[in-house]
Amino acid sequence: MQSFAFNTVARLVSGSGEALKLAEHCASLGVQNALLVTDPGLVAIGLIAPVQDALCAAGVEVCLFPKVSEDPPEAVVFAAVDAGKAAGVDGVIAVGGGSSMDVAKVAAALLCSDQPLSDMYGVEQLSGGRLPLILVPTTAGTGSEVTPVAIVTTGETTKAGVSSAVLLPDIAVLDADLTLGLPSHITAMTGVDAMVHAIEAYTSKIKKNPVSDNLARSALALLANNIRTAVHDGRQRDARAAMLLGAMQAGQAFANAPVGAVHALAYPLGGHFHIPHGLSNSLVLPEVMRFNLPMATGLYAELAEIVVGSSVSGSEEARAETLIVAIEELIDDLSMPATLSAAGVGEESLETLAEDAMLQQRLLINNPREVSYDDALGIYRASF
Numbered sequence: 001m002q003s004f005a006f007n008t009v010a011r012l013v014s015g016s017g018e019a020l021k022l023a024e025h026c027a028s029l030g031v032q033n034a035l036l037v038t039d040p041g042l043v044a045i046g047l048i049a050p051v052q053d054a055l056c057a058a059g060v061e062v063c064l065f066p067k068v069s070e071d072p073p074e075a076v077v078f079a080a081v082d083a084g085k086a087a088g089v090d091g092v093i094a095v096g097g098g099s100s101m102d103v104a105k106v107a108a109a110l111l112c113s114d115q116p117l118s119d120m121y122g123v124e125q126l127s128g129g130r131l132p133l134i135l136v137p138t139t140a141g142t143g144s145e146v147t148p149v150a151i152v153t154t155g156e157t158t159k160a161g162v163s164s165a166v167l168l169p170d171i172a173v174l175d176a177d178l179t180l181g182l183p184s185h186i187t188a189m190t191g192v193d194a195m196v197h198a199i200e201a202y203t204s205k206i207k208k209n210p211v212s213d214n215l216a217r218s219a220l221a222l223l224a225n226n227i228r229t230a231v232h233d234g235r236q237r238d239a240r241a242a243m244l245l246g247a248m249q250a251g252q253a254f255a256n257a258p259v260g261a262v263h264a265l266a267y268p269l270g271g272h273f274h275i276p277h278g279l280s281n282s283l284v285l286p287e288v289m290r291f292n293l294p295m296a297t298g299l300y301a302e303l304a305e306i307v308v309g310s311s312v313s314g315s316e317e318a319r320a321e322t323l324i325v326a327i328e329e330l331i332d333d334l335s336m337p338a339t340l341s342a343a344g345v346g347e348e349s350l351e352t353l354a355e356d357a358m359l360q361q362r363l364l365i366n367n368p369r370e371v372s373y374d375d376a377l378g379i380y381r382a383s384f
């Protein structure tokens, strides 16, 4: 067996009501004054007040930073750091989706070091430590609560990632109660993002390993079996809990066996057209899989049994093709736009998108099949 390394979060807590017990985790980490990072939508629907009240009732001081925007720009990170500094916080908590968790991760590092953010981008560039960090996801999508990555919007059309083991939190808390009111279209998009994490981790070219494989398979089973219920009947707590567990496991998988061409081709869609991350992935997923098929037939055939069930039959090629068709049917069932044109992308942009996708070499090297500019353009055209 090839040698491999696997890293994940030191402590994971899962259960109904766990988000109201964060004070216990603050005590275990010695946090008395916490920066609570979240977004204004979550405050408006009343999701944050009970968490904040429970912390305060237990004697933890809270500096609320409720200003995270989707695809957060650097300015939001700096504002969170300023708020934390002014309040003299000694720990950081995020309650929110990937956007809030990513801001909290970078803020926890910046609050503890003089290193400029611009020097932190890339892989293992962080030179300092971070404040104690607790992450509580409210979407079942990014898996950011268990990844060493934070994504920040750096320009008009560009995003950059800070990837460092320092950004793995001390504690990740999964509480499906927080996700019961997640609107169905966000449930669909973020859920497909998590499925893509599992699929791309399973076919990741360089770093896939027996542990990431098991997590990817388990994640995909949980996500595929529960996403329709979570989208169409979101108050079903068991389906929500399964989605949260699946998204977290997919996060553990791709944190160690990184994602490939689906994400590489999705990022320019977010940058140029502000299409949400999960939808961007879903728009190119079937055609990237068709492109990858010759190099990933066996792996896709294995995943077909998880997504479609034991009824899947025929040759390896036929079973792999069944997986792609099942994914297309799922996207249709979830009422997501299925083509780039339906999502508002103009045909004249496809060349620019392909050029930008080629800049994502950090991701493309993990893809099971090499992707050239012409290949990327072909995939966008086929997805149009």
Ligand SMILES: NC(=O)c1ccc[n+]([C@@H]2O[C@H](COP(=O)([O-])OP(=O)(O)OC[C@H]3O[C@@H](n4cnc5c(N)ncnc54)[C@H](O)[C@@H]3O)[C@@H](O)[C@H]2O)c1
Pocket (backbone or CB within 6 Å): 039, 040, 041, 042, 045, 069, 070, 071, 072, 096, 097, 098, 099, 100, 102, 138, 139, 141, 142, 143, 144, 147, 148, 149, 150, 151, 178, 179, 180, 181, 182, 183, 186, 190, 277, 278
């Ligand atoms: N760090 C990583 O490993 C990683 C991986 C993939 C993506 N990302 C990044 O994460 C971000 C996307 O995160 P996301 O998809 O979780 O979405 P998000 O955090 O941007 O939130 C999307 C919307 O959903 C709303 N929302 C979230 N939870 C809710 C709930 N429980 N009830 C009602 N509304 C709710 C928010 O208010 C927001 O309007 C992007 O910036 C992406 O680049 C990070």
Ligand SMILES: [Fe+2]
Pocket (backbone or CB within 6 Å): 142, 193, 194, 197, 263, 277, 281
């Ligand atoms: Fe993703």
